[in-house]
Amino acid sequence: MKTTMMKPKKLQPGDKVAAVSLSWGGPGAFPHRYQAGKRQLEDEFGVNVVEMPHTLSDPSWLQKNPQARADDLMQAFADPSIKAIISTIGGDDSIRILPLLDLNVINSNPKIFMGYSDTTATHMACLKAGLVSFYGPTIMAGFAENGGLFPYLTDSVHKTLFSSAPIGSIAQNKKGWTVEFLDWADPENQSRKRKLTPSTGWKFLQGNGVHRGHLIGGCFEGLDWLRGTDFWPESEMWQGAILFLETSEESPPPTAVLRGLRTYAAMGILKELSGVIFGRPGGQVEPGQFNEYDKVISQVIAEEEGLAELPVITQMDFGHTDPMFVLPYGIQAEIDCGTQMFTIIENAVLETIS
DSSP: OOOOOBOOBOOOTTOEEEEEOSSSOHHHHOHHHHHHHHHHHHHHHOOEEEEOTTTTSOHHHHHHOHHHHHHHHHHHHHOTTEEEEEESOOOSOGGGGGGGOOHHHHHHSOOEEEEOGGGHHHHHHHHHHTBOOEEOOBTTTBTTOTTSOOHHHHHHHHHHHSOOSOOEEOOOOOSOBBOOOOOTTOGGGGGSOOOOBOOOOOEEEEOOSEEEEEEEEEEHHHHHHTTTSTTSOOHHHHTTOEEEEEOOTTOOOHHHHHHHHHHHHHTTOGGGOSEEEEEOOOSSOOGGGHHHHHHHHHIIIIIITOOTTSOEEEEESOSSSBSOOOEETTOEEEEETTTTEEEEOSOSSBSSOO
């Protein structure tokens, strides 16, 4: 049984959205890339993106000043004129801001917070504060897509953040995906569309029937860093949950996923779940290697833990491949193994905050 979570108010055109740099100072390193993401976000959704005091700071200075990053986030939450907060980019040290956050400020000022990858750490702070947050695109990775936004992403953002209706079934991306790296240091690359790899669809690895549960998860590596801290989810948050996981652009091998899942098993988490969904492996993993990840997932969940009825979907369109759909923490979702459908059956945002 999960803890009741607060839903933020939905976004509307004209709303002010704060850009925050919580880990790596990407906007200071590649300002043209940040500006492209800001422009495409504003043009598509009609919002007004504003920077916090240190959003554009030099990356080396930001790395040495986690307090400044934490202060930016707290200021964004506390400012009533700001309706949503979006991470500029990931990194590898947003865990350093966690002890510097005031969860009461987050709890008292519920609003949309979105990002992915290393932003997983801040999602866990929102979870601890009782706020629904959103695992989705950042300004520099997602909204700054080369040559324009993917319709698959914009459709998900509209349905998830701009509408208070139930989000509904999540369509599989049929138009191709990409992890092609085009150097951000070359501004000319910004107008070059990345090459797409044909989509082969999601893989319903195992399970029978219809299973429902609230969503919880994040980046596989980033979530693992939080084990043993005060920001690791309480045991009740795992009960009946649908766990979502995806691997980063550093391309951890299948053995890392194997060992990580064994840790979840040893902690008693896997047996508590209603389902598991995995994003397509990130980084430079060749499509021919995807099945190697599926094999270790099956090995741990079905063979070692005897959970052959637990529904598992892999190679899904979220995380470190593009385009991605948005996953709201704490919101009810459904896996229908018979029809091979994944549905977010609940709304994630409200018309007004009661």
